[in-house]
Amino acid sequence: MRFRLPIALAAALALVAPAAPAVASPAGHAPDPLVFGACPADIAQPYPALTCATLQVPVDYKRPYGATLPLLVTKHAAKDPSKRLGALLVNPGGPGGGGADYIGILTRADGTGFTRLQPAVLDAYDVIGFDPRGVAHSAPISCTEPTYFPTPQPDSAAPENRDALWNLWSGYADACGARAGALLAHLGTDNVARDMDRIRAALGEQKLNYVGFSYGTYLGSVYTALFPQRVGRMILDGNLDPTPADLWYQAGLAQSVAFQKRFDSYLGWLAKYDAVFHLGSTVEVVRARWDKTLTDFRTTPHGAVGSHELITLAVGAMYSETIWIAFGRALSSYAIGGDDSALVEFAAPDTSAEGEQATAAFNAVVCVDSFWPASKARYERDGDRLSKVAQFAWDNIWVNGSACRNWPVPNHPPVQISGRGLPGILMFNSVGDPATPYAGALKLHKVLRSSVLVTEQDSGKHCVFGNTRVMVNTAANDIGTKYLLTGVLPPADISIPGHAIPVPTAAALKAPIVKVSPLA
DSSP states (O other): OOTTHHHHHHHTTSOOOOOOOOEEOOOSSOOOOOOOBOOOHHHHTTOTTOEEEEEEEESSTTSTTSEEEEEEEEEEOOSOGGGOOEEEEEEOOOSSSOOTTHHHHHHSOOTTSOOSSOHHHHHHEEEEEEOOTTBTTBSOOOOSOTTOSOSSOOOTTOGGGHHHHHHHHHHHHHHHHHHHGGGGGGOSHHHHHHHHHHHHHHTTOSSEEEEEETHHHHHHHHHHHHOGGGEEEEEEESOOOOOSTTHHHHHHHHHHHHHHHHHHHHHHHHHHTHHHHOSOSSHHHHHHHHHHHHHHHHHSOBTTBOHHHHHHHHHHHTSOSTTHHHHHHHHHHHHTTOOOHHHHHHHOOOOSHHHHHHHHHHHHHHHHHSOOOOOHHHHHHHHHHHHTTOTTHHHHHHHTTGGGGGOSSOOOOOOOOOOTTOOOEEEEEETTOSSSOHHHHHHHHHHSTTEEEEEEOSOOOSOOTTOOGGGOOHHHHHHHHHHHHHOOOOSSOEEEOOOOOOOOOHHHHHSOOOOOOTTO
């Protein structure tokens, strides 16, 4: 359930501060106002318009006057004080990825002057980001050395590898308990939502205005349950079903099928442009070439890249269309030309300290947020069932939750989202979103009775609002901007046309292949 993948890829390029020890501080009272100043170098250098502050929050909200930990908070100040409406907090998703730098992505103009948040929003709001507890600059946790996982990892679909994989992930869970310490029990979404309310108070805001993407929709939903009277204008984009008792396990199962459908559409796109990629003019032929490539890497890994790493690459490429052309070129270079260099570079595993910390934080959140199956048999039964229709099923099961079976701290029932007493909330989802499938958006929409759902048709991109210029959905941006500025929602649920899908050109095919985040 790679909700965190795009953020983790971006975070791998950042320098992450070492974990700060928890300190004793009287945190039970209202927080002091935030004082913004210089940012850490890894944020200040790419995003000089941002300022930063540190907020101390309780490690354990049941002991509000006990130990605290520092949260890094960032601000892009409203450009027109005369139009200022307040603060707008943003969470880009995860869990496991930082959010302090993400507001720089949303607010910085590209070479054409385009900003992902429209200028009127930037005039009216202080846009606020933060690194959640346990992540990046906010007391990041670590579970293992970055080299803990073998490269390549064992073929996830092979039954003969299951004992080794169970041992690998059980050992990972044990290492988290030993290395992450007492903080491990306090990193769930409920505590992150409480941190958000302290950020609101430290900003001097009566209401929390919020935009949450992907996992950030669940975080926002939990905030509505804990602090319904403090909800201001809220946009939720790429929505997670909050209703199952084992919500993270069920989310991963749903993702397996959704990613397969999205990948099938990508194979159709490659076939459409057979004159460019030469992989075949039908989905069946392109699939056969992909399957042969996967078998080749499964049988004889190419350096650190085997079948697991190729599948991880394929899944990452499905979040958006950003690297579709480059991925297609790399696949064609190997399948047709026998050159594996681009494919191996794309699929190379992340063995950085930042990547390890992101994996640790991801598991620390999802493993405590909801119930998980206790028996290996349940995982294996579901993996066998889903693998008949979804090539990505086993990788999703191992990477996203198998450590939770014997996590060293207890899990708890998910926060119940009542949806009562809330102002109007604006939701976005594409109909073919693979990371947060549309069925989950419908479930959350039903729970949040004051919400209006905007559906992007003819699209499988993950998240709809505030995208890059080449993938922008102007209708979505206009709807979201109007709501943020006026509080006015569409009168009813609506559908909007999908954004433009890239068309490979001769120039693009001659350009160097550059590895970037799928959501760059």
